[in-house]
Amino acid sequence: MVYEDLYNKLVQAEQSIKGNGSSPQLFPRILSWHREAVSTVRWSRDGNYVISGGKETVLVIWQQATEKKTFLPNLTSQIDLVVISPSGASYAVQLADNSVMVLSTTEMKPRANIAGIQARSLTFDDLEMPKLTTITSSAQASQQAFDVFSRTAATCNSLRPNQLILAVPASETRVERGSAQPPAPFLQTFDMSTSHHISRQAATRNNVTNFNVGPEGLKLQEPDIKMLQVTRDGKWLATIEEWIPPTKDVAFLAADDVAMHEAQCQRREVYLKFWRWDAKDQRLLTVLSIL
Numbered sequence: 001m002v003y004e005d006l007y008n009k010l011v012q013a014e015q016s017i018k019g020n021g022s023s024p025q026l027f028p029r030i031l032s033w034h035r036e037a038v039s040t041v042r043w044s045r046d047g048n049y050v051i052s053g054g055k056e057t058v059l060v061i062w063q064q065a066t067e068k069k070t071f072l073p074n075l076t077s078q079i080d081l082v083v084i085s086p087s088g089a090s091y092a093v094q095l096a097d098n099s100v101m102v103l104s105t106t107e108m109k110p111r112a113n114i115a116g117i118q119a120r121s122l123t124f125d126d127l128e129m130p131k132l133t134t135i136t137s138s139a140q141a142s143q144q145a146f147d148v149f150s151r152t153a154a155t156c157n158s159l160r161p162n163q164l165i166l167a168v169p170a171s172e173t174r175v176e177r178g179s180a181q182p183p184a185p186f187l188q189t190f191d192m193s194t195s196h197h198i199s200r201q202a203a204t205r206n207n208v209t210n211f212n213v214g215p216e217g218l219k220l221q222e223p224d225i226k227m228l229q230v231t232r233d234g235k236w237l238a239t240i241e242e243w244i245p246p247t248k249d250v251a252f253l254a255a256d257d258v259a260m261h262e263a264q265c266q267r268r269e270v271y272l273k274f275w276r277w278d279a280k281d282q283r284l285l286t287v288l289s290i291l
Contacts, residue, residue: 001031002028002029003026003028009026031050031067034054035056038052038053038054039053039055039079039081040052040054041082042082044105045084048063048064049063050064051091053080053093055171056078059073059079075095076170078095079094080095082094088105090102090104090111095171098121099113099114099115099116099118100113100115102114113197116195117164119152119154119166119168120181120184153167153225153227153239154166154167155228155229159233160234162192163190165228165237166190167226168187168188168200169182170182170185170186183222183224184224184225185202185203185225185241186203187202188200199283203239203241203273204223204241221246222243223241224243225239226240234277235277236274236276238273239275240273242268242271244268245267245268272289272290273286
């Protein structure tokens with residue numbers, strides 16, 4: 001919502017309350033495109049544009065005079081924050097995959113991309129230990145505290161021991177206590193000696209740049225990479241990924257049998273994939289997939 005000349009209108013509203021004038025109308029202009037809550041909004045330095053972003057992985061630039069929209073799509077992860085440089089010549093876009101992209105405001109092309117390790121993370125609140133009442137409950141409390149961890153599949157390449165290959169999620173979203181951590185459908189290669197991000201590529205069935213919601217409004221569940229292993233010669237990578245269908249999709253298969261219902265809800269697909277390292281393009285190429 002954009003309110004024009006809001007300060008003066010609020011002054012007039014205060015004066016009208018005191019009986020010194022008519023009450024102004026505070027009707028905003030509504031800019032509509034985002035389908036989910038907007039994460040960040042910024043004005044351009046000249047005040048002629050509004051820049052916004054959110055879960056759609058699309059940077060939207062609104063021209064104030066015409067309300068014309070310009071899009072920068074396919075940013076691979078949801079947008080958490082946009083900061084404009086003092087000169088107004090660059091945008092710094094913070095993404096939810098622990099990376100920052102610097103864009104030119106005139107060409108809307110990336111000038112720099114800074115990324116760290118993008119594995120699932122936890123906060124100190126997630127690790128808060130429950131209060132202990134007896135010595136025997138200490139082990140149980142520790143288990144409860146560390147149940148929030150989800151093992152990160154990772155391995156090192158024998159030919160490039162400084163490079164870490166690990167499974168990472170699409171976005172580093174905040175995980176509420178008691179809820180499942182997001183799946184990790186991407187492979188990231190990270191140089192531990194220089195703390196430098198090398199590459200990130202999709203390894204499973206996913207489409208994060210589209211609105212990933214089914215007809216009933218529920219988010220489509222992505223597969224989760226469980227294990228990684230590199231051959232001794234460093235030329236091949238094997239991955240194991242798991243996908244569990246939503247409970248509502250399989251519950252009808254055994255609606256009258258409680259035991260069978262629970263079994264159906266644990267149905268899953270497990271894939272074994274083999275990847276070959278492409279030295280020319282510096283990326284992994286899937287060669288074989290076994291269900």
